[in-house]
Amino acid sequence: MSAQHGVPTIVRFDNNPQHFDTSLYVNRLEALLTFSKSPYDIDSQAGNPQTAPRGKLPYIKLGQETIPDSLFGYEELVRRGLASELDVGLTPKDLATSRAITSLVQELFVHVVMERWIDQFYYAREKALGHLWYPLRVMIAYFIYRSISSSGRAMEFGRPAHETDTLRQTAIDALATWVGEKKHVLGGDAPTRVDAIVFGLIAAVHADLRWNPKHAASFHAHPNLREYAEGLRKTWYPDRPSFLAA
DSSP: OOGGGTOOEEEOSOOOTTSOOSOHHHHHHHHHHHHTTOOOEEOSSOOOGGGSGGGOSOEEEETTEEEEOSHHHHHHHHHTTSSOOTTTTOOHHHHHHHHHHHHHHHHHHHHHHHIIIIITHHHHHHHHHTTSOHHHHHHHHHHHHHHHHHHHHHTTOOOOHHHHHHHHHHHHHHHHHHHTTOSSTTSSSSOOHHHHHHHHHHHHHHTOGGGOHHHHHHHHTOHHHHHHHHHHHHHHOTTSOOSTTO
C-alpha cells in the first residue's frame, strides 16, 4: 500500500529499502514506526533536501500532504491514529532519562556530520554530490563545508582535533555506559523512543564506515553498543546487513 491509501511513505536519502540510511533522523523515523509496529512505505525515489519541506530529510508523504521532521512527523501520525506511541507507561524518571540520552545522541550526530564534511570532505563531496556536473559539485560542496564549519564553531565544535576527539570519545563512552548490556536502553521488554534514536545513530555510522572512520572505531571499541544495535536489527530488520559484519 502507499500514502494515497492511508499508509505513510518515508522519503529518505537512500531509497533502497534493504539499506539503513546515513542520516540519524531518517533511521530514527523508520525505527519509531517499525518499533511501534506501524505500517509505512519507503519512497521509491531518493529524496532531495532542496525540494523537501523545511529543506530537510526525512519527511512523510501522506496522500497529497507532506509532513516534515522525524520526531514531530511521528507524533503527528500518532495523533492521527496512524502510528502507536512507544513511550506509553514510562515514569517521569524514565522520560527524563530518555530526554537526556536523546540530547547526547544529537550532540554526537553533530560530531558525525563534522567528521563527514570537514575531515572526510573529498569523500563526502563525491558520495553526496557525485551525480552533479563537476564544477557545480565543487561549488555546492564548498558552500556545505562553509555552512557546517560555521555552525560547528558557533556550537563550540571549532576546537583543535585532539579536543574534538576527546569530546567524541567521552560522549560515546557515556552512551555505552548508559546502554550497558540491556536489550533496550531503559531496560524494559520493548523498545521506546530513545531506542529509536540510539539505534538510528549506530545504523547511520555503519551505513558507510568510510564516511565516519573515527566514529566507527569508537563504536567498535564498545562491543556492547554494536551488540545492542545488532539485537534490534535481527528482531526488526532481519533482511538488512548485520552491524557485526562491518
